[in-house]
Amino acid sequence: MNAPVHRPQLVDRGVLRFITAGSVDDGKSTLIGRLLHDARGVYVDQLDAVRRATRDRGGVDAAPDLSLLTDGLEAEREQGITIDVAYRYFASPVRKFIIADTPGHEQYTRNMVTAASTADAAVILIDATRVRDGELLAQTRRHSVIAHLLGIRHVVVAINKIDLVDFDAGVFDRIRDAYAALAAQIGLADVRYVPVSALAGDNVVARSARMPWYAGPTLLALLEDLPASRNDAALPLRFPVQLVIRAHGDTADDYRGYAGQVAAGVLRAGARVRVLPSGEIATVAAIDTHDGALPTASAGRSVTVRLDRDLDVSRGDVLVDADATVPLARRVEARVCWLDREPLDPRRRWWLRAGTRTVQARVERVVSRLDVRTLQTSTAVDQLGLNDIGRVVLTLQQPIVADAYDAIPATGAFVLIDATTHQTAAAGMIVAPFAADTEVA
């Protein structure tokens, strides 16, 4: 086993969550295994189990098959497939990483959408041996579209099996140019490229000596340097109230605070805020935590807010800047990915959950459906089935803060929960509040 590399932590860049997109044939499991192994996210007993499994599969004297590190459930090992999103963890000296590893087969869209919903970045794996004449595989296109749809800001294209094309810079250049054209077409802004051999480890964690023509960073170095999470602190304030914290002290002063995680923007003590949907205005008297009061709390922080006056504030309300114009709507147009085995039936009722607010919802109509295989949009549709992505118009029983997902992801995202079965039926992203029905606070 490697001698451990332990150095004092000089800087903590927090957490980066990323997904890996590609099929087993592209070497995705091997890449993740390599990343975990070389970054020391793998322990000796796990490696021993992999060595045993490699031998069991006939690989006598073979190097341990690192792709087996990501094998999960019994049924998966029996069938040689992966069923569900798995989460993997490792840390480098500057950052903690959470990988959402999505299976490449059945129900791919459902799983990738799930994994992408919490990801800051996507590593898109391209098998250098399978790109002919600069023609990318359909799945690369599909993965990239889903990554863009879910608002993933950063894409790292790992061009794998570069050893099998003799470390040819020309192959790398052609694939990079082909992907750059695709990225421009889709609208992906931040794309980086790295040639790797997941099997041999070139440019994954350790620099390769076999590609002198590549002067850029390794895959891990790229991931270490990506901007941390979505820069949600720069967005307008959104503070969805999770619950009211009340305590009766010994004195006459009862405690009443509004607990929540700042979803976007920065909450400031002394600032005037508006409570939506009621529209009432108050001043932030204090931002409390168990470790003491804070002058400000930016996106991501869990705090308890006290206001300077008694208002009727409860779970599902959203605090915003007092002077901001915020869309409140009872009708929204949204992109949805259908996750339920039972197709969308407009006669049904769902619970729509956005932020901390839950309201009843009906699907007024299905506007269009995107075929993720061909990327063609068809408008002559009236339902969506499992793994379909489409646009719908929803009518809500109560108004919600209807931010566009592309503008404020934390409040533009929602799920639909089947009111009867309680299944999570759809992932939704608000495109726009419906103009005719929009009230501006």
Next chain:
Amino acid sequence: MNPAPTAADHPENRMSVVAAAPVALDHLAWLEAEAIHILREVAAECARPALLFSGGKDSVVLLRLAEKAFRPARFPFPLLHIDTGHNFPEVVAFRDARAAALGERLIVRTVDDSIARGSVRLRHADDSRNAAQSVTLLEAVAELKLDACIGGARRDEEKARAKERVFSFRDDFGQWDPKAQRPELWNLYNARVHPGEHVRVFPISNWTELDVWQYIARERLALPSLYYAHPRAVVRRRGLLVPVTPLTPPAPGETVETVSVRFRTVGDITCTCPVESDAGTADEIVAETVLTDITERGATRLDDRTSDASMERRKKEGYF
């Protein structure tokens, strides 16, 4: 194999990349904020939750997170311990003292009660009671009409856990069906259940063993002292150090020796083993954890070695 170089070691790696934007939250603050959010979601969405508290390090972390989520108010749920009757006495004493110091209600249900009822049968009186906890837990869920159980399990512990949801659905038999999990998107958790069903909720899903120890060090959390290095009589068995206790006497031919050890997990006495260590503080354990080569369960659990899938099977049966 050479030491794995860290990518950051190479100066040229720094040249072509954009400098990372400053982050508001370091990794522990990020994990803490997420866990507080999850605990508050349970309080808001579930009618009758309970928090599983054993006195072990992960559940000690959960209690601190609950303080951060709900103080100055009381916790909106009781603490629940499923006691195998095979716990280290020191851990049980710590459990009671901690609950009392917090002023929170602690409910204890024991495997012995399930044995007395006849719902748990052991082949031998001294068998590990670890798996039997599932029965007692499900009996407690039914008795207390719980719709949510908050636990300290982490996804890095074991591969069957890597696919566990944060809000993990259990049917009316308490079973986990890994093939039919609810998709979990963004931080929009689905806690809806029908009567008789419940959810298991894991606020520290995204934490690793190292994160837990870093948090214990940063928050100066008190733990049962057997988490820290101490001399203990052990025998070496199947590559593990097995503590010598009345429940786990040495086998014929085994040599009892006294070794400086600490426990990485504290569970049923009959299946929990310490590791050799001189680490006497949380900071020293952090340093050891950075360097360790063996997983937490691999170093310490006799029961997980039975089969590659033993955790997955127990989970399907209702185990935490």
